[in-house]
Amino acid sequence: MTRNMRFASLTASALCALAGLSWLGLSWAARAESSQGTPADASPVFGVTLPPGYRDWPFVSIAHEAGDKQDIRVILGNDIAMQAFKDGTRPFPDGAIIARLAYNYEVSAQNNAVFGREQSFVAGEPTNVQIEIKDSKRFASTGGWGYGQFEEGKANPSEKLANSCFACHNKLPPATDLIFTRYSR
Structure with a gap:
């Protein structure tokens, strides 16, 4: 040869x-994909996954939920979402992603001991992360938004929960593009 x-x-x-x-x-x-062709780690109904690096995204706002939830939430946005928040662009452009990280809302005994009264509240254990992705074609039936909730890095498999996201967001005025959060300057 x-x-x-x-x-x-x-x-x-x-x-x-x-x-x-x-x-x-x-x-x-x-x-690694389910029978519907979505990744195994994706939310039901919408197929949303946790975006890489979302924990490093810029801060949009923070919120406290009272009542049944009693949590504190930090809202982060990718570059596309941040630009839309800052410019007031509505509807959000396709590719905008908003992450909502929720934590138990707890009294800080350590801080309150220093202050001499109960006045300090902090984020406790994490409860979940919710992701909203804007894709006006893929999610046309839900106002252009796809939703997912994740606990300990895994998608919550409940279709009822996934569908409840749009049901709640859809109660907002159209001018908000179905987003609860306002940009905190």
Whole structure:
């Protein structure tokens, strides 16, 4: 066998091996998807996943929920959402993503001991993360927004919960583009 033939044979073998690895990768990726073709770690109904790096996104606002929830929430936005919040652009452009991180709302015994009275409240244990993604075509039936709730990094599998997001947001005036949060300057 000549040197060129040996090179061609080795090259063909290497390409076949790479094709096999590529097929295995595709096979693995296919197994990681549910029967509806959405990633296994995605929310039901909308197929929303936790965006990489969302914890490092800029601050939009913070909120306290009283009543049954008793939590404190920080709202973050990706670059597209932040620009829309700052400019007052409504509706939000496609690609805007808003993350809402919720924590138990707790009295700070340590801080209150220093202050001499109960006045300090802090974020306690995390309860969940909610993600809203704007895609006016994909989520046309829900005002252009797709929703997901995650606990301990995993999508909550409840379809009822996922559908309740739009039901609540849809009560807002159209001028808000179905978003509760206002940008805190």
